[in-house]
Amino acid sequence: MVTSLDGKRFAEMVIQGANHLAANAKTVDALNVFPVPDGDTGTNMNLTMTSGAKEVQKNVQAHIGAVAASFAKGLLMGARGNSGVILSQLFRGFSKSIETKAHISAKEFAAAFQAGIESAFKAIMKPVEGTILTVAREAAKKGVQTAKTEKDLAAVMEAILGEAKTTLSRTPDMLPVLKEVGVVDSGGQGLVFIYEGFLAELKGEELPDTPSVMPSMDELVNAEHHKHVQDFMRTEDIKYGYCTEIMVRLDRSKPSAKTFSEERFRSDMSRFGDSLLVISDDDIVKVHVHTERPGDVLNYGQQYGSLIKLKVDNMREQHSAIVGETHHALVGENEAEQAQKEKKDYGVITVAMGDGIAALFKSIGADVVIEGGQTMNPSTEDILKAIEETNAKQIIILPNNKNIVMASEQAAELAEEKVAIVPSKTVPQGMAALLAFNPGQPFDKNVQAMEEALGRVKSGQVTNAVRDTNIDGISIKKGDYMGIYEGKIVKTSPTLLEASGQLLSHMIGAEDEIATVIYGKDVSKEQVNELVSYIETNWPEMEIEVHEGRQPLYSFILAVE
């Protein structure tokens, strides 16, 4: 029974605590996820505690107040990391409360822990529950309660340690990040190790070699993976692609297993990759490693005995599933191919129906013609593909249909290249815009010139009505030809020639000089000739251009400028 604690004994406690923490620093590191998952809480606490213990060793004397002051000073000077600073603050308050005492009773001992908490909580603006501070606070509270009736310091310390452990095990419920990863708070765990050292000294016991609260393999693996997911923002950055876990039952008859040493096993394994965890007992070794060559790991493990459990996960697959980058990876391959060719300055993409029109667009400078139009709108993906196909730094899209403008805009946003959309609504507009394009001009100038060109041309289309209907006050019978001028039906007629002629009379003004006729695939040569002579008769001063568009649906696409 320890009823009074003096400086010498306290110094021993500090040293025991420091040693016990040092022995378990790695365990604490592995638990570290909060607040900065860089896995150094154990190291930081250990360095802080070592500094404190060194200061104590320099000044061992009977007066406990003086020893505690040295301890606090050493902690303060050596404080490293958040947890180290907290530790120093806890014991600063502790030492202050017993400053003047030569030896302390159980009650004073418990009160000193309480003073430490008060001091620590003064130095934080926003205490977060579920950390080392919570563990220390609950433990100190229990200590004060126990000391009311208990005279034995060892019993008080035991109560403090017990409560610290209980609180530690509850930290995952208080702090979501811990629960998510499936570990307890690392700083709290470090504090428990220190308290364990204290208690062992007070009870005069040897500390167990193996840590009392060894985190399980699963906890360690979870913590490693948690770090991993945060480390890599991009799937391509993963260096070691396979998460490999093996369990080996050591076979003592094998030569290499005879001299099994965890140390050597670990260092050999570390050559295969990173995030290595090795846990072994007398006859089983558990290994977790991230490697690029899981086969090597298996072969190595097999030298020591039989493999009793194997698990290999492809982390790149998992990761890309997590970040939803599968699509990106595919695009990436394409990009790589394309990148081999030198990128040219400009690319022009347009959308058209009919291979005649497509050829026409190509002849005047379009790089890619996507097949599509009124009834078959290309998707954003089709346009994106076309953008890649151009292999150009700057791309101009001519949708030639108002329904495709939206998809083009989306594609432009998704593309990494500089993309502009010149919102052409008809094939003639698209052609006029394309003719205004000048590769020698800067991007913005070109886009501007092309947009201006849209307004210079008047577009008309002639098509069949697919059913009886009534639009814009014009009643249409199935099979009738409709003349559409800038998207509006202006004329219907049972004959193609009449509809086309009437449409043209709407379109052609005094200032116009050129009429372009693009005829569709279901129009005969005679019909085309009829229309041409009709134009020649009615507008003798007009120049006429005729192209074979082979477009479906629209018998004629007409342009006037």
Next chain:
Amino acid sequence: MPIEINTHYGQIDISNEVVATIAGGAAIDCFGIVGMASKNQIKDGITEILRKENFSRGVIVRQQDERVEIDMYIIVGYGTKISEIARNVQQKVKYTLNQTVGLSVDAINIYVQGVRVANP
């Protein structure tokens, strides 16, 4: 001027206020920080502890060319290792900004504007 991040799908703009608020929030998670101080009160010699809603006023986000720098005006508790707290704040802020907005900060300058002495 907002901070721009270009991604595969388009551009992300994050205003400096957002960065400042995140940085401030990360800083006060650190042990030893008892408050943020406003930068503008230095000239009066009064360092007033900012209330939580305003703590981003003690955080200045600056962009020079491609560099992003953050100045933080903090108040620490007495009896702590101030250099270590400042370092913890730097680490924590850098880490948090990197994780939450993918922003890599080039420098985090810590100005310790005050030490609060609490009654022992």
